[in-house]
Amino acid sequence: MRSKLGISALVGLGLLYLSVIFAPFFSPYPYDEDDVLNSYCPPTRIHWVDVKDRKITPYIYGRTVTVDKYYRRIYREDKTKSYRIKFFTRGFKYKILGLWEFERHLFGAEEGKVFLLGADLKGRDIFSRILYGGRISLSIGLIGASISFFIGLLVGGASGYFGGRVDNLLMRLCEMVMMVPSFYLMLALRASFPPNLSSSQVYLLIVVILSFIGWASTARIIRGMAISLRENEFIYAAKAAGLGHFKIIVRHILPHTFSYALVAIVLSIPSYILGEAALSLLGLGIQEPQASWGNLLSSAMGIVNIRLYPWILTPGLFILVTVVCFNVIGETLRDFLDPKRKIL
């Protein structure tokens, strides 16, 4: 039961990552293509049964726009015009994995625009923006968690192995990092850097900030494991064979913590995704027109916007699904790696 759930979560995540890696192929429009005429266009309804030709094929109707007394744009379907949805159509040019030029897209409308998940204020396709934004949100979790575990493993390993003064120093450092509520620490760290950075610099900065916050709790747990491991005879044997401290820590102590670390890494990835989302939501993370799931949500901050255009909340759904998937995979891994688990 557990493993079925875990496998479906793994498949789900795999699909997410695939669609994010090949974002330009799956997205019908560029993420930064403004189209003011389609501002806050709701998700386009896709029809399947073509009455005229008597066959089943996806198509959309054209749109007419009226402006109401509050200057809101109201979109209605224009049933006189219908456009087929074509697969593997030509669209904007892009490079697959940054290497080969390509211009085919998974789908696109013959004419007019198909907004699978609606459009935002500037008339950009939210579905395309989610796919592009996922590149940032999904990779930040992996990179951030790897960096902070790398630091945490080394610091914790050294601290537990050496003990004494080294241990004291490193653990007080950990406590100092953990003492400050992480969200304020995150804001403070972000504030200490200039606000006008390029988007790739901001990306790096966020990764560094998030991993700076994350390593301390890992280090504490690894330290505990290292303390119990260092009294083992095989550690004395390694010392007696003349191996240096660093080699003993890296090759003989840390491998014992990997089954814990693997589970903990997977379970910690969501907090990096959420951390990025929180920073971007407040406008401190990835800047427009670059997309990330957090800054896509920042346009959904006002309750008025949510009431009028509920589809701008869909990036939140993607965050939710990703976080749930990572948690389920983490739990499954934990059960799987637990030597005391019951064999069914």
Add this chain to the structure above:
Amino acid sequence: MEGIIEVKNLNVTYTGIKEVQALREISFCVGKGEILGVVGESGSGKSTLAYAFLNLLPSDSKKTGRILFNNEDILSLKRGELEKLRGRQVSMIFQEPAATFNPVLSIGYQFEEILDKRAGIKRKDDRRKIITDSFNKVRLADYTRIMRSYPHQLSGGQLQRASIAMAISLKPAVLIADEPTSSLDVTIESQIINLFRDLRDSFNLTIIFITHNLDLVKALCDRAVVLYQGEIREIASSRELFVSPKDNYTVSLIKSFKELE
């Protein structure tokens, strides 16, 4: 006989919650190619002595006195010098063969690690030659299987042979064996004892053999040190020790051992 190790006024005190003096004013010499037995009951300081030879004592212990190896004091060596000494000139075998190896790494990996990272033997063929050589010396067959195995896949005897092979692979001058056979059954024990004798005879290896088993002292050692509560009670050749023990404690130790039989 030419001396190789000289212990002078060694005192070791553990400063944990309560101070415990584990060794008091220990002094003795070990000759080259000699097998020296160290006997005593549990808690007499045997293992502390073994660990002191490689300066492996925990950092919360106080040590005074000197352990001279080739006229260099092991206890006051710098870390780098100590790492050079360990494994190359003085190596050690531990009590529990199953615990000597890291359970998550294969025997081959751990063996190669010592040769590669420790001794800087970078060529695979050279390493293989050394490993097969030492496997032959300890009469360990089935090279490929053992190298590929993890510690839990081998028997205690095989593991102890492998750990001896590892300990002698870099041709040390001194081997410290801390109760190497106490967790093995009697047939394996006698094989290991024969192995030690062979190693001494063919490579002039000095062995410090720590045990609580008087039979092994009689069978293997040239001389023996009797420890009781951290003090040396008697040093004598192992024949003398059994024929005419001088100290009361030695007498009662031998007596209780005979009663057991």
